[in-house]
Amino acid sequence: MKYFVGCAGWRYGSWVSGFYPDALGPHDYLSYYSRVFDLAAVSMQATQIQAVKKWAGETPDNFRFIVGVPSQAMDCDLLGKFLEGLAPIEEKVLAVVLQVPAGLKLLEGREWLEKLLAVCVYHGYSAAVQFGNAFWFQDITYNILRRYGAAILWSDRNLNAVVTSHFVCLHLSGGNDQAWIRKIKEHEELEFAAITVDSPDRANRVLELLSLPERKYAGLLPAFLLTNKKPWTGRVVMCVDLNAFYPSCEELREPALAGKPHAVIMTDQKERITKGVVSSCSYEARKFGVRSAMPLARALALCPDLVLRPVDISYYQQVSEKVMSVLEQVAYILEQASIDEAFLDCSKSAAADPYEYAAKIKVAIKQRCGLRVSIGIAPSRSIAKIASDFKKHEGLMVVNPQDVEKFLAPIEVVRISGIGPKTRQTLKKIGIETIGQLATCDVQKLTDRFGRNELWMWRVANGLDDEAVQPREDHVSLSTEHTLDKSRATRIGYLFT
Numbered sequence: 343m344k345y346f347v348g349c350a351g352w353r354y355g356s357w358v359s360g361f362y363p364d365a366l367g368p369h370d371y372l373s374y375y376s377r378v379f380d381l382a383a384v385s386m387q388a389t390q391i392q393a394v395k396k397w398a399g400e401t402p403d404n405f406r407f408i409v410g411v412p413s414q415a416m417d418c419d420l421l422g423k424f425l426e427g428l429a430p431i432e433e434k435v436l437a438v439v440l441q442v443p444a445g446l447k448l449l450e451g452r453e454w455l456e457k458l459l460a461v462c463v464y465h466g467y468s469a470a471v472q473f474g475n476a477f478w479f480q481d482i483t484y485n486i487l488r489r490y491g492a493a494i495l496w497s498d499r500n501l502n503a504v505v506t507s508h509f510v511c512l513h514l515s516g517g518n519d520q521a522w523i524r525k526i527k528e529h530e531e532l533e534f535a536a537i538t539v540d541s542p543d544r545a546n547r548v549l550e551l552l553s554l555p556e557r558k559y560a561g562l563l564p565a566f567l568l569t570n571k572k573p574w575t576g577r578v579v580m581c582v583d584l585n586a587f588y589p590s591c592e593e594l595r596e597p598a599l600a601g602k603p604h605a606v607i608m609t610d611q612k613e614r615i616t617k618g619v620v621s622s623c624s625y626e627a628r629k630f631g632v633r634s635a636m637p638l639a640r641a642l643a644l645c646p647d648l649v650l651r652p653v654d655i656s657y658y659q660q661v662s663e664k665v666m667s668v669l670e671q672v673a674y675i676l677e678q679a680s681i682d683e684a685f686l687d688c689s690k691s692a693a694a695d696p697y698e699y700a701a702k703i704k705v706a707i708k709q710r711c712g713l714r715v716s717i718g719i720a721p722s723r724s725i726a727k728i729a730s731d732f733k734k735h736e737g738l739m740v741v742n743p744q745d746v747e748k749f750l751a752p753i754e755v756v757r758i759s760g761i762g763p764k765t766r767q768t769l770k771k772i773g774i775e776t777i778g779q780l781a782t783c784d785v786q787k788l789t790d791r792f793g794r795n796e797l798w799m800w801r802v803a804n805g806l807d808d809e810a811v812q813p814r815e816d817h818v819s820l821s822t823e824h825t826l827d828k829s830r831a832t833r834i835g836y837l838f839t
Contacts, residue, residue, distance in 0.1 A: 343526075344534040344775070346406050346436065347548050348381030349541065350513065361542045361559050376401040377732065378559045379545060381436070383513065383538040385410035391427035395629040398430035404754055407431060408470070408511065408536055410439040418457050425465040429644070430631045436536050437468040437511055439495055444474030448483060459490035470495040470511040479504070496522070510535040514548070523551040555751045555778050574693045575743050579811060580686040580700060581718045581726035582669060582707075584662075587682035588622040591661045592651050594712050603627035604649035607638060615650040623648075655681075665711050672703055675811045685723055687811040692719075697740050704738065721746065722807040727759050746805035751778030758802050765799075768792070777803045 352375040353368060354361075366374055375382065386409060397407070415424040428435060440458055442451060455471070462469040471487065472495040473479065487494065487506035496503055496512040503525050510526055512535065526535050539545050546556045584590065588606040593599045603626040609618030620636045630645035642648055662681045670676050673686035692699035700717045707715050718729025720741040728750070729739040741749045755777055756766045772791060774780050781803035788800055801807050 343530050343532050345552050345554060346381035346534060346536045347545050347552070347554070348379040348383070348538055349375075349545055350383045350538045351385075352382050357542065372397060373400040376405040378542070378557045380404055381406050381408065381536055381538065383408040383410065383439075385412075385439075387412050387414075391424065394428055395430045395631075398434070398631060399625060399629040401431075401434065406434050406436045406536070408437055408439060408538060409435055410441070413441070416440065416458065418461050421458055421461045422465065425462070425467055428467075430629065432466070432631075435467060436534070437470045437493070437509070438462060439470050439472055439511075441472045442474055442478065447475060448478050448480070452482070452486065456486055456490070459486070459492050462492070463490055468492070468507065468509065472497070496525075505529055505532070508533045512537045514539045514544070519544075519548060520551055523548065555776065557752055558748055574696055576689075576721045578688045578692045578696050579720055579723055579726045580673075580688055580692075580696075580703075581720075581723070581730040582684045582686060582703070583716045583718075583730045584665065584682040585714045585716055586622060586624055587662075587713075588653065588658055589624040589627075590713050591654075591658050593624075594661065595657075596651075599624070599649060599651075601626065602649055603630060603632070603645050603647060604651065605632060605641060606653050607650050608653055609638075612652055615652060618652075621653050661711070661713070665707060665713065668707055668710055669703070672699075672706075675813055677811045677813055685726065685811045697738065700738055700740075722802075722805065723809050723811060724759060724802040724807040725750070725805065728753065728757050731757065743805075747778075747781070750781065750803060750805070751776065753777045755780050755799075755803075758799055761799060765792075765796075 352371050361378075362371060362374060372382075382405075384407060409428065411421065411424060415421050425438070428438075440455075440462075442455065446454075459469055459471075469490065469492040471492055473483075484504055484506050486492075491507050493507040493509055493511050494504055496510060497515070503522075509532055510529060512522060512526065514522060514537065526537070529535075537548055539548060542557070542559060549556055589599075589604055592604065592606060603624060605623035605627055606621045607615050607618040608621045609615055611617065615638070618638045620632060620634055620638065620641050622634055623632045623641075627641075627645055627648055630648075632641045632645055632648065638650075658681060662678075666676065666678055666684060669684055669686060672691070673688055674690050675687035677685040679685060688696070688699060696719045700719055704715055704717060707713055716730050716737045716739075718726040718732065718739050718741070720726040720729050721743045725741055725746060729741050730737075732739045753776060755761055755769055755774060756763075758777065761769075768791065769775070769780065772783075772787065774783055780800060783800065785797065785800060788797060798807070
């Protein structure tokens with residue numbers, strides 16, 4: 343069984359300093375929260391439906407929601423419209439919660455409930471039902487729920503714990519967490535369990551009861567989630583990722599595109615584009631659910647006003663080379679991994695303050711190339727890559743050598759570059775879903791399953807990856823300091839002014 347653990351909501355000013363960093367604004371709460379916990383329950387009002395477009399864009403792919411249906415939408419026609427409005431986060435919704443009014447009894451409300459459950463099934467959503475009257479807890483109700491694959495919303499205010507679906511949904515607001523976790527563990531055959539509580543501290547207590555890694559956040563460990571000022575030891579490797587690179591290039595030559603949903607399409611049509619596949623899209627388009635590799639017809643259905651441009655690789659290459667020339671001036675070794683990504687070894691210049699050094703690189707690229715980048719900083723290539731993905735869209739993430747284990751532990755193994763769907767499924771079969779679990783796995787067990795050639799992923803999980811940053815064969819890289827100290831210092835000083 344897979345466990346999702348989180349809180350009932352995330353917009354709590356009282357969490358500032360304890361959970362949220364002091365400097366974080368409320369508009370960034372969900373982005374921060376969703377990189378700590380993997381689940382949030384939200385009770386929505388019908389007027390909030392437009393917010394889901396923003397939620398889709400600022401939460402990672404592995405994040406999930408439990409969505410409470412507003413009372414105004416507890417009608418078949420209105421419920422259908424409400425569920426259609428959840429389209430931007432459809433793949434992230436574990437279940438929608440239907441709340442049966444306390445005054446409605448089984449005899450009067452049975453047909454009404456069945457119709458609502460049928461609407462949920464039609465729209466592809468699992469439902470969890472919260473009953474306000476104890477008379478509903480009988481076999482007739484359980485059979486209705488099983489027929490539609492719906493679950494009872496378990497609550498410590500209600501001792502009924504009947505399983506009627508492929509999942510369990512539990513909200514803990516009182517006490518006796520340990521007893522409820524025991525109840526859930528009695529049903530390991532289920533697909534997943536979604537558990538919500540009232541605070542981050544309590545969420546961590548539930549994770550402990552489930553024998554899962556504790557989640558770190560501002561109140562517990564600011565070092566690896568906030569600006570990192572610890573003394574650095576060893577290599578300083580940066581992964582520089584150009585955000586939404588193709589669309590950003592299009593905005594450079596067509597500034598009017600900025601702020602609009604637009605996409606670069608793989609197509610042989612140069613003028614009026616009517617067919618093709620999305621190569622990349624702007625962040626505004628992503629808020630509508632548009633994604634890379636999506637057929638154009640699907641993208642236009644999600645975002646009818648999507649502005650289209652054909653892929654222009656030769657132009658993007660020119661822009662990329664300009665960025666790489668800037669990076670060359672600040673790295674003793676530069677490895678261009680792709681048209682929009684590069685690794686830098688800055689051990690000899692950034693060790694005093696990697697965060698500040700990377701911040702200056704971001705400013706230099708914005709000023710000289712007009713592009714935004716995300717930068718991950720770590721003692722190795724693999725961890726720097728994971729860090730650059732951790733705060734996408736102009737982020738800056740520092741993983742100090744002392745914090746590698748804590749940073750990696752809760753992250754899914756698929757975030758390690760080189761682990762694809764097939765390897766992920768094989769790891770899952772032996773009980774490994776997070777990097778922390780991979781790190782503590784017996785090496786012989788991995789060798790028996792994958793062979794010695796695959797032990798690189800165990801080394802990455804344990805922060806032992808020592809793969810060097812290697813310059814391209816066709817790229818002149820300054821990889822030593824011989825006779826270059828003064829001239830290099832001059833160039834770097836010029837770049838950062």
